[in-house]
Amino acid sequence: MKIEEAGCLVTGASRGLGRALAELLAARGARVVLVARGRDALDEAVAAIRAAGGRAWGIAADVGDKDAVYRIAGEAAALLGEVDLLVHNASTLGPTPLPLLLDMACEDLAQVLETNTVGPFRLSKAIAGPMVLRGRGVIVQVSSDAAVGAYPRWGAYGSSKAASDLLARTLAAELAESGVRVISVDPGEMDTQMHADAMPEADRSTLADPRKVAARLVALVEDEALAPSGARVAA
Amino acid sequence: MIAPARAPRAASDVKLLQIAGTRLSDHRYADLPSLLAPGDLLVVNDAATLPAALAADAGGQAVEIRLAGELHPSHTRAVLFGRGTWRERTEDRPAPPALGPGDAVRFVGGLGATVVEISPISPRLVTLAFDRRGEALLAAIYAAGRPVQYSYLAASLPLWAVQTRFAARPWAVEAPSAGHPLAWETLLALRARGVKLARLTHAAGLSSTGDPALDAALPLPERYDIPAETVRAVEAASRVIAVGTTVVRALEGAAARGALVPGSGTTDLRLGPGSPLRVVDALLTGVHVPGESHYALLGAFVDELTLARAAEHAARSGYLSHEFGDAVLVSAHAPL
Numbered sequence A: 001m002k003i004e005e006a007g008c009l010v011t012g013a014s015r016g017l018g019r020a021l022a023e024l025l026a027a028r029g030a031r032v033v034l035v036a037r038g039r040d041a042l043d044e045a046v047a048a049i050r051a052a053g054g055r056a057w058g059i060a061a062d063v064g065d066k067d068a069v070y071r072i073a074g075e076a077a078a079l080l081g082e083v084d085l086l087v088h089n090a091s092t093l094g095p096t097p098l099p100l101l102l103d104m105a106c107e108d109l110a111q112v113l114e115t116n117t118v119g120p121f122r123l124s125k126a127i128a129g130p131m132v133l134r135g136r137g138v139i140v141q142v143s144s145d146a147a148v149g150a151y152p153r154w155g156a157y158g159s160s161k162a163a164s165d166l167l168a169r170t171l172a173a174e175l176a177e178s179g180v181r182v183i184s185v186d187p188g189e190m191d192t193q194m195h196a197d198a199m200p201e202a203d204r205s206t207l208a209d210p211r212k213v214a215a216r217l218v219a220l221v222e223d224e225a226l227a228p229s230g231a232r233v234a235a
Numbered sequence B: 001m002i003a004p005a006r007a008p009r010a011a012s013d014v015k016l017l018q019i020a021g022t023r024l025s026d027h028r029y030a031d032l033p034s035l036l037a038p039g040d041l042l043v044v045n046d047a048a049t050l051p052a053a054l055a056a057d058a059g060g061q062a063v064e065i066r067l068a069g070e071l072h073p074s075h076t077r078a079v080l081f082g083r084g085t086w087r088e089r090t091e092d093r094p095a096p097p098a099l100g101p102g103d104a105v106r107f108v109g110g111l112g113a114t115v116v117e118i119s120p121i122s123p124r125l126v127t128l129a130f131d132r133r134g135e136a137l138l139a140a141i142y143a144a145g146r147p148v149q150y151s152y153l154a155a156s157l158p159l160w161a162v163q164t165r166f167a168a169r170p171w172a173v174e175a176p177s178a179g180h181p182l183a184w185e186t187l188l189a190l191r192a193r194g195v196k197l198a199r200l201t202h203a204a205g206l207s208s209t210g211d212p213a214l215d216a217a218l219p220l221p222e223r224y225d226i227p228a229e230t231v232r233a234v235e236a237a238s239r240v241i242a243v244g245t246t247v248v249r250a251l252e253g254a255a256a257r258g259a260l261v262p263g264s265g266t267t268d269l270r271l272g273p274g275s276p277l278r279v280v281d282a283l284l285t286g287v288h289v290p291g292e293s294h295y296a297l298l299g300a301f302v303d304e305l306t307l308a309r310a311a312e313h314a315a316r317s318g319y320l321s322h323e324f325g326d327a328v329l330v331s332a333h334a335p336l
Helices: A016-027 A039-051 A066-080 A106-134 A155-174 A193-198 A210-222 B029-035 B134-144 B184-193 B212-216 B228-236 B245-255 B293-298 B304-316
Strands: A007-011 A031-036 A055-060 A085-088 A137-142 A180-186 A232-234 B015-020 B023-028 B040-045 B053-058 B061-067 B076-081 B104-107 B112-118 B125-130 B196-202 B222-226 B239-243 B263-267 B282-286 B327-331
Touching: A007 A016, A007 A066, A007 A106, A016 A031, A016 A039, A016 A055, A016 A085, A016 A210, A031 A039, A031 A066, A039 A055, A055 A066, A055 B134, A066 A106, A066 B134, A085 A106, A106 A137, A106 A155, A106 A180, A106 B184, A106 B196, A137 A155, A137 A210, A155 A180, A155 A232, A180 A210, B015 B029, B015 B304, B023 B029, B023 B304, B029 B184, B029 B327, B040 B228, B040 B245, B053 B134, B184 B196, B196 B228, B196 B245, B222 B245, B239 B245, B245 B263, B245 B282, B245 B293, B282 B293
Parallel strands: A007 A031, A007 A085, A031 A055, A085 A137, A137 A180, A180 A232, B015 B327, B040 B196, B040 B239, B239 B282
Antiparallel strands: B015 B023, B053 B061, B053 B104, B061 B076, B076 B125, B104 B112, B112 B125, B196 B222, B222 B263, B282 B327
16 A cells, blocks of 8 residues: 555554554655544644644544544545545553453453454444445554463453454455455554553563554555455564 | 335345336345346445534524535535424424524534525525634534434434445535445445446435425535546446435536546536436435425436336335335336
8 A cells, every 4th residue: 555645544643653653654645634532642643743744633532432433434534535544553451550350340341342342343344334445445453462362461451452353354354355455463562651551560671662663564554465454463 | 105214224124126117126125236237337425424413503592503515614505493403394493593694603512603695595595604624623513413314213313323334525414325225245245246336425415404495496506526436437337326316416417517527526417307317327216205306306217107106116015215214226228
C-alpha cells in the first residue's frame, strides 16, 4: 500500500505507539485521523502533527463504546474521503497493578474484552465493508506477545489480544481475493505509558522506542510480501 | 394496502418481488444471485447516513431541524419542524416559527447556526450557516443528532441500525435503504457468480416533510459522486442493476448531461413513466406504494398496469413497505 496520500485511521493515537504511528504516517504524506478517549492529549497530538506540516484530525471517542462506532467511521470517511488504512491500536490493560486471574473481577475481564476485542471488531465491520467494495484497504490489529504466551497477570489483556488475532485471521480468510488485507502485528515490549502502568519495575533501557516500532509497522503495511493477509508478524 | 415494516429486520426475512416486463414472481432476497447473470453489474449507493434530526431552539421555540442535504459549514439545507418527535406523523406536527435570514438557531449541545436563506418553495425549507466547520462541525452533529425516522416505526433507531454494510462518506440524511438487506453473504455470492459490484455516493435526501408544497418538490436536487472505476464497470457490464432510486438518479442524471463521466455533480432529475433510461437496466428497491415519488420512478421501467398488478400482489402476499420492508427487482425486459 502506498502511504503518500493514503487515508489512515489510527485508534489510541494520542500517546505511545499510536501517536508515533500517526506522526510517521503524516510525515510520510498520509492524511491521518487520530482517535483517542482524552480530548486534551488528542488535541495536543493533532496540533503537533499539523505544526510539523502534516495533515491530521482528531476524533475524541472510546472505541469500546458501541454508540461511538458509526460516529468514528462517519467522521473519518467525511474527513478522509476513503479510509485506506485502519490501525486498531487502542487497548486497555484493565485494572492495574495487573491482578492474578483468580483475583480478577469477571466484570473487569468483560470490560477488557469489550474495549480490546469487541470494540475493534465493531469498527472493522464499519470500515471493512467499503474497503471490500473498493477492492483495497489494509486493517492492522496491534497484538501482543501476551496473545501467545501464558504470562501470569496478563490473562485478560492476553486473551483479548488472542481473540482479536483470531478474528483478524478469520476475517482475512473470509475476505481472501477481496483486495483487502488484514494482519496482526506484535510490536514487542515498548517504552510506553501502558508498559509502565503494567510493569513499573521494568528497566526502560531494555524497551524499544515506539517510533522505531512504528517505522517497522509502516514498512509491513507498505510491503504486502512482508505481511500477507492473515499473517501475524513481529514489528 | 401494503403495511410498513415497523422495525429493522434480518436480511434472511426479506422477500423479493421480481417485476420483469409484465411478469411477476416471488423470491427470497437471498435468491438474488440466481436472478442475475455473470457480466451483470450491481451499483450501490455507499453513502453513510448522518444523524440528521436535531433538536434546537429557534424563534423562541423548541423545534426539530432535519438536515435536507449534504453537510456544509456555510450552506446546509434543512427543514424546520414544530414541537414534537418522530412519533407523531409529520403532517400532524404544529408549524415551526417563521424564521428569516439572520435568525439564530441553537442546537442541543451548543452548536449554533444562522439562517442565511428561506426557500421560495416553503418557509420551512431554509439554508443554514453553522458556527464551526470541519471535524468540530461533524463532532457536534454526531453528538446532537439522531437518525431521521417516521411515525410508523415502533422504536427509536440507533445510528448503526440505519447504515448499510458498505456505508462510507456520510452524505445521506435518510438511509439509502435499498442496500439494507445486502448482506456480505449475498454480496460475496454475487461476486462468486461473476456479477460485478460497483459504488457511487449519492446524498439521499428527506422522503417526507408533512408540508404539501415541500413534499411536492421532493426529491430536492442532490449531490452525487461517481468514481472512474464505476464508469469503467458500467461500460463493461452487460446489464446495470441500480440498488435504490438514488443510484438511478445519480447514473441517469449524470448520463443526461451527455456521456456518463466520472466525478461529482448535482442532479435534479425526476424520473417517471416514459422517462428514457440511458444507463440503468434494472432497479433493486423497496416496495413503494402509489403516490410516492419512488413509485412514479418505477414507471420508467414498466407500464402502469403492471405496477398496479404488482402493488395488488404485494398487498395480498404480505409484502412490507418502507425502509425496513421487502424488496422489488424491476426491469423492462423479461426475464432479467
